[in-house]
Amino acid sequence: MWHKAPMPPFIFISLLLLTACSQSPAPKSVEETNPELNALLDASLNSDYTYDKLGELCDTIGPRLTGSPQMKKAIEWSMNSMREAGFDSVWTEPVVVPYWTRGQEWARCTAPVEFDLILSGLGLSDGTGPEGIEAEVLAVRDFEELEARADEVPGKIVLFNPPWQGYSKTVQYRVHGASKAARHGAVAALVRSVTGNSLGAPHTGMMHYAEDAPRIPTAALTVEDAGRLHRMCQRGLKPVVKLYMEAQNHEDTISYNVVGDIRGSQWPEEIVLVGGHLDSWDVGTCAQDDGAGVALSLGAAQMILKQELRPLRTVRVVHFTCEEMGGHGGRAYLEAHRFELENHVFALESDAGSYTPLGFSVDADSLVIEHITELAAPLARIAPGSWKIRQGGSGVDIGPIVRSGVPGAGHWVDTTHYFDVHHSLADTFEKIDPDLLARNVAVIAGLIFAVADEPVSLRTLTDSNADGGH
Numbered sequence: 274m275w276h277k278a279p280m281p282p283f284i285f286i287s288l289l290l291l292t293a294c295s296q297s298p299a300p301k302s303v304e305e306t307n308p309e310l311n312a313l314l315d316a317s318l319n320s321d322y323t324y325d326k327l328g329e330l331c332d333t334i335g336p337r338l339t340g341s342p343q344m345k346k347a348i349e350w351s352m353n354s355m356r357e358a359g360f361d362s363v364w365t366e367p368v369v370v371p372y373w374t375r376g377q378e379w380a381r382c383t384a385p386v387e388f389d390l391i392l393s394g395l396g397l398s399d400g401t402g403p404e405g406i407e408a409e410v411l412a413v414r415d416f417e418e419l420e421a422r423a424d425e426v427p428g429k430i431v432l433f434n435p436p437w438q439g440y441s442k443t444v445q446y447r448v449h450g451a452s453k454a455a456r457h458g459a460v461a462a463l464v465r466s467v468t469g470n471s472l473g474a475p476h477t478g479m480m481h482y483a484e485d486a487p488r489i490p491t492a493a494l495t496v497e498d499a500g501r502l503h504r505m506c507q508r509g510l511k512p513v514v515k516l517y518m519e520a521q522n523h524e525d526t527i528s529y530n531v532v533g534d535i536r537g538s539q540w541p542e543e544i545v546l547v548g549g550h551l552d553s554w555d556v557g558t559c560a561q562d563d564g565a566g567v568a569l570s571l572g573a574a575q576m577i578l579k580q581e582l583r584p585l586r587t588v589r590v591v592h593f594t595c596e597e598m599g600g601h602g603g604r605a606y607l608e609a610h611r612f613e614l615e616n617h618v619f620a621l622e623s624d625a626g627s628y629t630p631l632g633f634s635v636d637a638d639s640l641v642i643e644h645i646t647e648l649a650a651p652l653a654r655i656a657p658g659s660w661k662i663r664q665g666g667s668g669v670d671i672g673p674i675v676r677s678g679v680p681g682a683g684h685w686v687d688t689t690h691y692f693d694v695h696h697s698l699a700d701t702f703e704k705i706d707p708d709l710l711a712r713n714v715a716v717i718a719g720l721i722f723a724v725a726d727e728p729v730s731l732r733t734l735t736d737s738n739a740d741g742g743h
């Protein structure tokens with residue numbers, strides 16, 4: 274934050290004269306045009322509420338795998354937190370979700386040299402059975418090499434060791450590697466952790482079995498172990514690996530989205546949604562993914578309440594369930610709220626961690642982006658030098674309602690180090706910088722308040738036949 278020094282009287286008078294003489298008035302500062310927004314930003318920068326709540330979630334509940342006892346506790350925690358913060362109404366909405374458990378797991382290179390491998394079974398993978406699986410490793414760099422060497426695959430454990438090419442490209446090996454290898458007769462699939470930087474921690478995440486391929490167990494290895502096995506293969510050493518995984522897919526179960534409203538003063542039926550996903554993987558304590566988004570949406574709403582602001586529209590916080598195992602919470606929200614979808618004016622999701630704020634990526638018409646850019650202009654002081662509203666994706670959880678016409682945005686931060694810890698043991702509360710978290714609360718609270726308290730509805734900017742709204 275910056276502080277304004279008091280102005281000496283003679284400068285003040287000169288400025289008054291100058292203003293009076295000039296043809297167009299000097300542009301007004303944020304303090305003059307929107308004192309409430311400005312005070313909200315300052316209060317957010319000076320509050321440790323969100324940091325405290327995120328620490329509570331991570332340290333006293335821990336990781337929150339869908340269907341797990343910790344996820345049930347987290348749902349209670351979310352409801353209690355919203356109630357304590359003073360939300361007008363708080364409720365849960367049921368979601369049918371897959372239920373997967375990891376159990377014990379280990380892997381070991383048994384020949385020609387013996388050493389333990391550090392692994393993390395992939396979410397929704399089947400287990401190996403009690404005997405485990407022992408086979409020679411065939412290491413490939415990419416899917417093209419797998420296809421080229423298809424005749425070598427039968428009976429082997431295929432190891433995918435692709436270079437890091439950014440998340441969306443590299444994650445294809447984690448998601449589809451098992452089925453692609455199984456089609457050629459592989460007995461298991463290992464994949465290099467999807468990260469650009471590794472300090473020896475494996476990174477888990479969801480995999481997907483194709484209908485037309487045998488289901489083989491699959492796990493992530495550390496970048497280091499994947500590299501070592503691949504180099505052994507290149508030396509012609511034919512490494513053999515023994516893999517043991519108790520992973521199990523159970524019957525679907527019921528989990529819940531948590532929803533809390535701060536009723537709007539003038540158009541309570543109109544909704545400005547902000548959220549993140551409460552579920553997580555079962556390693557580390559999942560502070561960045563997505564404890565941060567959960568705490569930021571809660572903390573931003575709490576700041577609006579604490580400042581005793583009552584925006585024109587309803588501010589709704591949603592803590593989604595089962596994002597990690599397929600985005601079930603987001604789809605269930607769409608189904609449960611189709612009846613009031615037209616009243617969803619805006620949706621904002623935070624699911625990229627709490628790093629240096631850069632702005633927002635908006636998934637909407639250009640008119641909406643222009644309007645959001647104007648509304649968000651006062652927030653630029655929170656991210657000096659880097660602030661931008663760009664066109665782009667919003668998020669997995671709000672994706673279903675955004676694709677159904679709700680203007681959406683993603684909380685955009687510098688993700689240079691996000692994937693270093695993502696889905697790994699290293700995603701813990703130490704990785705949260707309190708100053709950056711406070712700045713992220715400020716930009717989220719600021720944007721949500723600005724949109725919820727804006728006389729013009731964003732929906733009227735996208736509806737061609739609208740009459741201008743309120």
Ligand SMILES: [Zn+2]
Nearest residue numbers: 550562563624
């Ligand atoms: Zn996430």
